[in-house]
Amino acid sequence: MIVDTHLHLIDRAALRYPWLSGVPALDRDFSHDEYATEARRAGIELALHMEVDVHPADIEAETALVEGLSKKPGSLVRGAIVSCRPEEPGFAAWLDKVKADPFVKGFRRVLHVVPDDVSEGALFRENIRRIAGSGLTFDLCVLPQQMSQAIALVDLAPDVQFVLDHCGVPDIRGKAEHPWREQIAEIARRPNVVGKISGVVA
Structure with a gap:
């Protein structure tokens, strides 16, 4: 299937x-x-x-x-x-409500459209850790230059299953193989990360 x-x-x-x-x-x-x-x-x-x-x-x-x-x-x-909006104070209450809906399988906050300090904030990281044990995933939608922030987030929430969207959005047209190649190899070492093979011809 x-x-x-x-x-x-x-x-x-x-x-x-x-x-x-x-x-x-x-x-x-x-x-x-x-x-x-x-x-x-x-x-x-x-x-x-x-x-x-x-x-x-x-x-x-x-x-x-x-x-x-x-x-x-x-x-x-x-x-x-x-x-979702893990950077907001109401996230914990919202998460409790959403976890009761079997239709919801996971969450995503597109991070390449906001400043990096959004995912680096204490509340954001605390709220991401709240997902642990729920059976729900968190999709990482980041650009290559944000991979270090993604790795830091993954390491701070080892019990959360992360999904890296679009292979980390490598710059195929610009033939920018590095440092993307090293970055994706590094994030792949984390057991709580899987990747989606998509967007690689964008």
């Missing part, structure tokens, strides 16, 4: 995506029906929806929207990696 663990769906009538206006090639809707047709042709049987960095006020609405889609006949969606 092939499971797509990184499905992005976009519904601009239902949710706000502040970043889309700056990426014209992606500034359109991406529906489940469109995806399902292509996915089935490729042998994909199930999918996890990956949060799409919606407006912070729409985070819970995004999860509800995707969960609703999962209940429709023929849906490939079986769970979601949802957006």
Whole structure:
């Protein structure tokens, strides 16, 4: 069975995506029906929806929207990696609530769109450690120059399962093999990190 663990769906009538206006090639809707047709042709049987960095006020609405889609006949969606804000004081209470929803499989905070000191903050790191023991994952979405911050976070939360998105986003076009090669070898030594082979032709 092939499971797509990184499905992005976009519904601009239902949710706000502040970043889309700056990426014209992606500034359109991406529906489940469109995806399902292509996915089935490729042998994909199930999918996890990956949060799409919606407006912070729409985070819970995004999860509800995707969960609703999962209940429709023929849906490939079986769970979601949802957006979160570990840097905020309300994260602990929010985490307790979300952990009770079996549809949620993990979390992501896109870190290359915020200053590095967000992931270096004491509250952020404390809240990431709270995920330990929940069976839920945390996806790392970082650029090569942020790999040291990612490694530090992984080391501070050894009981949390991390997923490195897009192989750490190497600069393929710029042929910048180094220091990315050394960095990904270093993070791969951590037993609580796995990687997604995606984005390597971007």
